[in-house]
Amino acid sequence: MHSTRLNDPFSIALQAQPASLLPIGLPGLIDFRYYIASIVSIFLALTVGIVLGISLLQGPALTTTQDLTAQLATTKEELRTRNKALERLQAENDAFIASIAPERVAEVLAGERVLVVEAPGANPAESQAIQKALIQAGAVYAGRAALANAYVDRQHLDELDKLVNKLMPDDLSINPAASTYEKSAMLLGSTLMTSDSAQAGTRNEDTLTVLDEFERAGLLSIDGEPGKRATIAVMIAPEDPFEGEGAEARASALVSLAAGMDAVSRGTVLAGGDTSTLPGGLIAALRAKDETVKHVTTIDTADTPLGYITVVYALREQLNGRAGQYGTGTGASSFPLATTYATASPSR
Structure with missing residues (x-):
């Protein structure tokens, strides 16, 4: 049996390979580790991009938002003031018209x-x-x-x-x-x-x-x-x-x-x-x-x-x-x- 194993083509081929080229583990295990490393790299890149984007844009975006909010608040207050003035004017007009109505419609x-x-x-x-x-x-x-x-x-x-x-x-x-x-x-x-x-x-x-x-x-x-x-x-x-x-x-x-x-x-x-x-x-x-x-x-x-x-x-x-x-x-x-x-x- 020993002579048969030495004459087996597959065994002869293995013996002919350098030790550094022989597989350490199973091929499936190598593929899985490669996928894990790729996914981790992708998420790491996204995280770094988001952090850098926030860091670069936080100043201008925050300033723009604050300016817009202040402008809207000012506009709202101006409109509220105008509306109150118009309401007072309308009330005065209504009161005046009501006061002259009897004379205006008489007979x-x-x-x-x-x-x-x-x-x-x-x-x-x-x-x-x-x-x-x-x-x-x-x-x-x-x-x-x-x-x-x-x-x-x-x-x-x-x-x-x-x-x-x-x-x-x-x-x-x-x-x-x-x-x-x-x-x-x-x-x-x-x-x-x-x-x-x-x-x-x-x-x-x-x-x-x-x-x-x-x-x-x-x-x-x-x-x-x-x-x-x-x-x-x-x-x-x-x-x-x-x-x-x-x-x-x-x-x-x-x-x-x-x-x-x-x-x-x-x-x-x-x-x-x-x-x-x-x-x-x-x-x-x-x-x-x-x-x-x-x-x-x-x-x-x-x-x-x-x-x-x-x-x-x-x-x-x-x-x-x-x-x-x-x-x-x-x-x-x-x-x-x-x-x-x-x-x-x-x-x-």
Whole structure:
């Protein structure tokens, strides 16, 4: 066997190699150590690069950040100061306008009977301020009709339709293709409004029970004597725009009511704040109706003292047979207070 091992080619080849070239360990162990050394070298290089980068850039970057922060703080303080000054100026302007309002609107609506209609979500404080301005203008305050959320809720549409069909007088001419809200607008309009000054302050016998039935159904509430018909009306828009599914339909229902009241009266004004001109807002919805804007006036600054005066003059303009869109929102123009109350009131 000894002679066989010496004659084995593999053994002879090993014996022929120098001792320095013989492997010390397994080849796999050599590869693993090489990979470990490579990975350590890579991370070491990254660490050194990050440390050097931070060291080199820390000074300029920190200085730039500090300068920017100081500049922003200064700008913020300047804007806060300007904002406070503008708020004081606005408060002074509002106080001055409120002080001259009684004189400015005196007798502008003398002899006219006016109704206030609050849409669901209307601001009561805004409604009361406009009511005060109307009385200062010499108008007779007929009362207030506040619509409930149920009136514009699609879930109550069938109930409203049945109620309208039940209460609709036979002699009230209605387009057969009219929607439920359009029919309701004509019914409520005939109950609350009249274009005949001789009928102002009297009840419509044909629609005598309409308000009672609508109240009983939870669709509106009344204050004063709105059943004794008025010649002009102010609808107070919701403070917040309608949102979500059915928002457009709810706004459209109120636009129909404003248009219906205007059609059977001597004039209707839709008043609200600037939020009512946003998407989903009632004023925005009405201004999008090309035909309605020819007849119904809108004011989107009616939550300010100047807006209260504008409402009065807008009603005067309605009595003179004209309509306009006033305020600061989309589709509005400035209001010519000095020229509106110039002519007598023609019959609409």
